[in-house]
Each structure stands twice: as C-alpha cells, then as structure tokens.
Amino acid sequence: MTNLLHIDASIRGGQSVSREMSAAFADAWKAAHPEGTYTYRDLHETPPPYLNGDYLAAMYVPEEQRTPEQQAAWEQTQWIRDDVRSADVILLGVPMYNYSVPASVKSWLDHVSPPEFLVDADTGEGVLVGKKVVVVTARGGSYAPGTPKEDWDHQEPLIRAILSGVGLDNDLTFIHTEMVLSYTVEKLAQFRHIHDASRENAMKAVAELAAA
Numbered sequence: 331m332t333n334l335l336h337i338d339a340s341i342r343g344g345q346s347v348s349r350e351m352s353a354a355f356a357d358a359w360k361a362a363h364p365e366g367t368y369t370y371r372d373l374h375e376t377p378p379p380y381l382n383g384d385y386l387a388a389m390y391v392p393e394e395q396r397t398p399e400q401q402a403a404w405e406q407t408q409w410i411r412d413d414v415r416s417a418d419v420i421l422l423g424v425p426m427y428n429y430s431v432p433a434s435v436k437s438w439l440d441h442v443s444p445p446e447f448l449v450d451a452d453t454g455e456g457v458l459v460g461k462k463v464v465v466v467t468a469r470g471g472s473y474a475p476g477t478p479k480e481d482w483d484h485q486e487p488l489i490r491a492i493l494s495g496v497g498l499d500n501d502l503t504f505i506h507t508e509m510v511l512s513y514t515v516e517k518l519a520q521f522r523h524i525h526d527a528s529r530e531n532a533m534k535a536v537a538e539l540a541a542a
C-alpha cells in the first residue's frame with residue numbers, strides 16, 4: 331500500500347495557486363491509487379515550531395537522559411518525522427514569499443533533518459532514500475532560465491539542498507506556476523501569456539506525474 335503525504339502552506343486560502351495545483355495532484359493520485367492512504371497537513375493552520383535549544387539537545391541526547399523540556403520539544407514535532415517516514419510520496423505545495431519559502435515551510439524542513447534521517451556520506455544510504463517528492467510552487471514573477479531574476483530564486487535551490495541532505499532528492503520534481511501576479515498587478519498585465527502557458531504546463535505535468 332502506498333501513502334501520499336500532502337502538505338500545503340499558502341496563506342491565500344481559496345485564491346492560492348499552489349493549493350490548487352497540489353489538490354489537482356492529490357486528486358489524480360488518489361484516482362490512480364485507490365488502495366493508497368493519504369495524510370494531509372496544512373502548515374498555515376498548524377505551523378511547526380521554530381527550532382530551539384531543547385529540541386537541539388534532544389537530537390543528541392538518548393531519550394532516557396533528556397530533561398522534561400527536551401523531551402517535550404522532541405515530542406512536539408514527532409508528527410513531522412512520523413509523516414515523512416511513513417510516506418511513499420511527499421507532495422509539497424509551496425508559495426514563493428520574498429524569493430524563498432514561507433517560514434512555516436522552512437520550519438517544517440528544519441524538522442525533517444534530524445540525525446536519524448541524514449544520508450550516510452560514504453554509502454548514500456538513509457531511511458528516507460527512495461521516496462518520491464513533488465514540489466508544486468506558485469510565484470508572482472518568473473525565475474525561468476534567461477529571465478532577469480533567474481538568480482533570485484532562493485526557493486527551489488533551498489528546498490533541493492535541504493532535501494538532498496536526507497536523501498529526498500533522488501526522485502524530486504519541481505513544477506512551477508509563474509507570473510501569478512500578472513492578473514493582479516496592472517504593470518505585469520503584459521506577462522499574462524507567460525502565466526497562462528506556465529499554468530497550463532503545470533496542470534499537465536501534475537496530472538502526468540500523479541498518474542505515473
């Protein structure tokens with residue numbers, strides 16, 4: 331039985347393009363995997379806590395030697411580690427905020443990198459290696475190759491770097507919907523065709539990947 335872990339983070343509710351794309355993936359995946367199980371997390375509704383000193387200490391102290399505060403900090407985010415460990419497919423719906431990811435997503439990523447998940451540098455082995463990861467993003471502008479702000483994309487490189495440390499980059503696909511702001515910012519209206527094409531491509535990619 332396969333398990334899809336679906337995570338959203340946008341603060342824009344029903345207006346959100348990343349939520350729309352991740353929902354399209356989840357619906358197509360469920361149709362293609364009727365026997366599969368499904369877990370949904372909304373990081374906007376339930377943001378993971380920031381890392382703190384008690385959590386850091388708990389990472390390196392055996393359970394029986396932890397202080398109550400360290401144990402509490404560890405247990406508070408056990409759901410994140412359990413979710414990732416039991417998922418076969420991890421789907422992240424990620425808006426771009428200030429050229430990067432929302433703080434809730436950064437916090438989630440921080441909690442996905444404890445020592446127990448780190449890849450062995452010599453063997454390349456790790457408990458999360460082999461899982462499929464799909465990241466659907468929505469951006470106000472465009473960061474495609476050749477665009478003026480190509481180098482300002484700190485979203486995909488950040489997610490890639492963090493996931494590579496825990497072996498979640500072997501089967502990792504990004505699907506971007508760009509120029510979302512062309513429909514709300516008048517000065518960007520000239521770029522609506524870029525958004526339309528990007529959105530159509532993203533929808534197609536999501537459907538194909540989910541059904542694979």
Ligand SMILES: Cc1cc2nc3c(=O)[nH]c(=O)nc-3n(C[C@H](O)[C@H](O)[C@H](O)COP(=O)(O)O)c2cc1C
Pocket residue numbers: 340341342345346347348349424425426427428429430468469470471472510511
């Ligand atoms: C707080 C905030 C910061 C944003 N920062 C950027 C940015 O740095 N670059 C960009 O291209 N778009 C930026 N945008 C636009 C969003 O990326 C765009 O609206 C996207 O559709 C958000 O994803 P969503 O539709 O899933 O909410 C920002 C939007 C918000 C609300």
